[in-house]
Amino acid sequence: MPAQPRSAELDDDLLERIRAVFESHPEIETLSNKRLNRIVRYDARGVWVETSRSERLGTGPQLVPAWMIVVAWKRLNDAGHLSHDELLNELNVKRSAFVMALLARFRDVVIRSSYPIVIGLTKRPQ
Numbered sequence: 382m383p384a385q386p387r388s389a390e391l392d393d394d395l396l397e398r399i400r401a402v403f404e405s406h407p408e409i410e411t412l413s414n415k416r417l418n419r420i421v422r423y424d425a426r427g428v429w430v431e432t433s434r435s436e437r438l439g440t441g442p443q444l445v446p447a448w449m450i451v452v453a454w455k456r457l458n459d460a461g462h463l464s465h466d467e468l469l470n471e472l473n474v475k476r477s478a479f480v481m482a483l484l485a486r487f488r489d490v491v492i493r494s495s496y497p498i499v500i501g502l503t504k505r506p507q
Contacts, residue, residue, distance in 0.1 A: 389448040390425040399423050399450075402486045409486060411478040412498050413465070418479045430479055449474045453484060457502065465498035 391399070400423075402409070407420040421429045421442040427450065429442035452472050457463040463484070469477040484490050485500050493499040 389446075389451045391423075391427070391447045391450060395447075395450060395454060396423070396425065398487050399428060399483070401488070402483065405486075409479070409482045411482045412485060412492060412495065412500075413478065416478070418482065428479075428483070430476075445476045445479055449476055449480055450483065453477075453480045457484060457490070457500065462493060462499055462501040 403420050409418050419431045421431050427447040428445045430445055431442040435443055453468055465477055465481050468474045474480055485492055489503045490500050491503055493501040
């Protein structure tokens, strides 16, 4: 897969999906170790997330760049499933635990496996 441009932005569909997650419950636990990630804000550039660690260190919310979410969403839609290992090691998404947890909150995504972590679409796009 070609490298995802790091200048990628969230499109209207992804922004709407993130808005729905944010409005229903902005605190998301990672799928494996249940670490809390709190969405502080989001826009086309990405999602600002605060963790227990960033709160403890006083570093404030950290940006999860849009390209990480875009590349994960594209692979999930293309293949119908996405593993944490694939996201981290093949797609080089270093905020992979948060991205997997975020996508798992989308209305048409299900957790297929907890170990190893795999998410999938409830139905494949036409």
